[in-house]
Amino acid sequence: MEQKRIVIIGAGVVGCSTAYYLNKMGQQDITVIDQGPLFETGGSTSHAPGLVAQLNFSKLLTAFASQTVADFTELGDGERPSYYPVGSLELARTPERLNDLKRKAGAGKSWGIEAHVLSPKECKEKNPVINPDTILGGLYVPTDGIAKPLRAINRMADFSKSCGTKFYGNTEVTGINMIDDQVKGVETSIGDFEADLVICCAGFWGPQIGEMAGVTIPLQPIAHQYIFSNDIPELAGESEEVTSPIIRDLDSSMYYRQVFNSIGIGSYQHEALPIEISEVSKYGESADMPSIKPFTPEHFLGKPWKDAQNLIPGLKEAGRKRGINGIFSFTPDGMPLLGESEKIRGFWVAEAVWITHSAGVGKQMAEWIINGAPTLDLELCDINRFDSYAQSPTYYKPRSKEDYEKVYDIHHPFETPATSRNMRIIPYYIRQQTLGAFFNESLGWEQPQWYEANESLTERYENRIIKRDGWQARYWSPIIEAEHLHIQEHAGLYDVTAMNKRLEISGEDALTFLQTLTTSNIDISIGSMTNALMLHELGGIKDKITIIRKDNQTFIILCTSAVEANWIQKHVWKSGEIVIQDKTASTCGLGIIGPGARDVMQSIDPQVFAEGAWEAKQVKEIYINNIPVLAAFDSKCGLEYWEFFTTNDQGLPLWDVLYQAGQANELIAVGDRALESLRIESQTLRYGKDFWSEHNPYEINLNAWIDLTKDFIGKKALIERGKKGPNLVSSTLVLDQPDKVVMGHEPVMNNGKTAGFVTSAGFSYSLGRGIVTALLDPKALENDTEWNIEYFGQKISATVLQKHNIIT
Known part of the structure; x- marks a missing residue:
């Protein structure tokens, strides 16, 4: 294999895990540098309490954590283990939390993590320090526990050293050497190190290292309180560091772990305490390590301490010993920052990673670097997921603080962020506001979810609208359902600006490049469009894209997000005659969908939009009134669909022309949620939602898209993956009870065993049933037997409607 000179900045658990896996995969020329002593370097790894709670509603974070548990277990020995599998308890003080724990137990089945909802009495049996009268129950995960990262690091480092990896402590990085936007080396206090590839694993110092390379690393260091009690009576006879399950009291935003005869207490029950790197001392400049700030008792001695004593009565007698404000990294969306920067080739990042996910991240980073792609889909963690607007401190600092303050909240999939809004405004935003749009953020754009102006339609369709309550009614409105039904009968005007990134690729080699990039033949006629797949190096689906051919050498690419746009840019040949321009920020788009769409367009221009003047997937550059647009005609969700793109200065006039012309044909403005509901009812799959890069086209029934x-x-x-057959198959199920709907991530059970999980969920008005898309075990599909979907601990019977979904 090709050997690269790799320098890893940071000898904490993430840096050492990455080096460990790179060595295991055959890389030899690796250097690990840290400004602190090895291996208690003074970063977050050195003071973290070590709680590992694997189960998360994020499938990816759960996979990271499971890998970390497996690795830390293997890296231990009998006398000094690197992991104590004592289990965990997540406690509920409210009915809402208890229901959420039931939902989380279902996610455990979906992701392969054993989890059980317990009564208060059973919780106390697991951990005797708990006062069961304060809680309604808890979620028990037996394989969770306490990590000892410094022990794991030492064993990882021993292995890496045996492979030739060199470690340098007390070595400060002072610069990154680059030539033509390519990493060439690292400058340090002890000299320069040549490098083909640099991996920044510097923890909350990451943004400082990023600045040296001209790369923004959007994370915010925040101080977090951790307190040690004196010995408590219930643990008086304990001789082991930890034997009892860790506790997370979610409704109080606090967590607890045994430390021999005492309790370690962590509290998120305080305002975010952001830290600037300039405020952090270097190792040896203060009594504490750099990642520890002085304890601020005013943030703990009120309600947090009372809540702690209420849950664990032994703390009243024991009292506090000492406390710290330990620094951790937080990001705008709560996910790590991983991958190679789009700005500087060879500059890789593995930042904002907690110990819980550390070894899992290290493994994926190594696979990504060596194989060209990781095994897991890392798009949600990709450093390039943030467009330029999100690289401003004005965006990522407030949003990161919001993430800290909501870390233990009950998170709803449609919850809207409160901070860093209105970062990208569409030209017709003022019209959307006038119509009472309820906005959420999509790729930074303010995207309407539904319009209050359509409230009267809820009376019109009252007898047909599915009624929702409880969890599924949060961040929802019956207007969504009314818009859905109205589109199916008439027409809707839809803002498509935030649906994708829009790239223009031109040049003599543009066609040849796109043929290499995609799996199907895209040598299409001028003035037409086609859908295509991009695969990564391991044969997984990188994206489903739309390609529009404007002329012989010019193509418009509609891809999912900034991550896929960066992937396309990364694969452009250095010697080829190709130019890529990102048109996303300078253009906007509107769509008209429904059986009345053609009537609306003919009312604007009977000649241009005459019957028979357009074929499916045809694209034309036309004028609507005096507005130049790129117009495309196709079907969407089984309905006639027109899409129009124009420059931002023409966006508002385009909205006005289309909206006013449509009034005679009952056209309404419709939000994103109604279109998503239509998509699910039509059984149309969506990249990133129903399939992602872990899946190949054969699993999604896209054989016809492969040339x-x-x-x-x-x-x-x-080809190799095709020979092995599918691991999961995309399928459709309908719920047997007509008044039931689910939300997504729920386990699908076949004869009492988990057979897969729900990816998309909605309601089919044509069938009068809740409908879901799910990824299922192909062996289970051979059985025409009992199927159930587990929703908040309750089983809802279901029927397999289709074993392979279609995609358009």
Whole structure:
């Protein structure tokens, strides 16, 4: 294999895990540098309490944590283990939390993590320090526990050293050497190190290292309180560091772990305490390590301490010993920052990673670097997921603080962020406001979810609208359902600006490049469009894209997000005649969908939009009144669909022309949620929601999109994966009870065993049933037997409607 000179900045648990896995995969020329002593370097790893709670509503974070548990277990020994599998308890003080724990237990089945909802009495049996009268129950995960990261690091480092990796402590990085936006080396206090690839694992110092390379690393260091009690009576006879399950009192935003005869207490029950790097001392400049700030008792001695004593009565007698404000990294969306920067080739990042996920991240980083793609889909963690607007401190600092303050909240999938809003405004935003749009953020854009102006339609469709209550009624309105039904009968005007990134690719080699990039033949006629797949090097689906051919050498690419746009840019040949321009920020788009769409367009221009003047997937550059637009005609969700793109200065006039012309044909403005509901009812799959890069086209029934007569990225790996057969198959199920709907991530059970999980969920008005898309075990699909979907601990019977979904 090709050997690269790799320098890892940061010898904490993430840096050492990455080096460990790179060595295991055959890389040898690796240097690990840290400004502190090895291996208690003074970063977050050195003071973290070590709680590992694997189960998360994020499938990806759960996978990271499970890998970390497996690795830390293997890296231990009998006398000094790196992991104590004592289990965990997440407690509920409210009915809402208890219901959420039931939902989380379902996610455990979906992701393969054993979890049980317990009564208060059973919680106390697991951990005797708990006062059961204060809680309604808890969620028990037996494989959770306490990590000892410094022990794991030492064992990882021993292995890496045996492979030739060199470690340098007390070595400060002072610069990153680059030539033509390519990393060439690292400058340090003890000299320069040549490098083909640099991996920044510097923890909350990451943004400082990023600045040296001209790369923004959008994280905010925040101080978090952790307190040690004196010995408590219930633990008087304990001789082991930890034997009792860790406790997370979610409704009080606090957590607890045994430390021999005492309790360690962590509290999120205080305002976010952001730290600037300039406020952090270097190792040895203060009594404490750099990642520890002085304890601020005013943030703990009120309600947090009372809540702690209320849950664990032994703390009243024991009292506090000492406390710290330990620094951790938080990001705008709560996810790590991973991958190679789009700005500087060879500059990689693995930041904002907690110990819980550390070894899992290290493994994926190594796979990504060596194989060209990781095994898991890391798009939600990709450092390039943030467009330029989100790289401003004005955006990521407030949003990161919001993430800290909500870390133990009950999170709803449609919850809207409160901070860093109105970062990207569409030209017709003022019209959307006038119509009472309820906004959420999508790729930074303010995206309407529904319009209060359509409230009267809820009376019109009252007898047909599915009624929701409880969890599924949060961040929801019956207007969504009314818009859905109205579109199916008439027409809707929809803002498509935030649906994708819009790239223009031109040049003599543009067609050849796109043929290599995609799995199907895209040598289409001028003035037409087609859908195509991009695969990564391991044969997984990198994206489903739309390609519009404007002329022989010019193509418009509609891809999912900044991550896929960066992936396209990364694969442009250095020697080719290709120019890529990102048109996203300078353009906007509107769609008209429904059986009345053509009538609306003909009322604007009977000649241009005459019957028979357009074929499916045809694209034309036309004028609507005096507005130049790129117009595309197709079907969407089984309905006639027109899409129009124009420059931002023409966006408001375009909205006005389309909206006013449509009034005679009952056209309404419709939000994103109604379109998503239509998509689910039509059984149309969506990239990033129903399938992602862990899946190959054969699992999603996209065989027809593969042209094996041409060469394309990932072809060899795809052929091998095709021979092995699918691991999961995309399928549709309907709920047997007509008044039931679910939300997503729920486990799908076949004869009492988990057979897969729900990816999308909604209601089919044509069938009069709740409908879901799910990824299922193909072996289970061979059985025409009992199917159930577990929702908040309750089983809802279901029927398999279709074993392979379609995608358009």
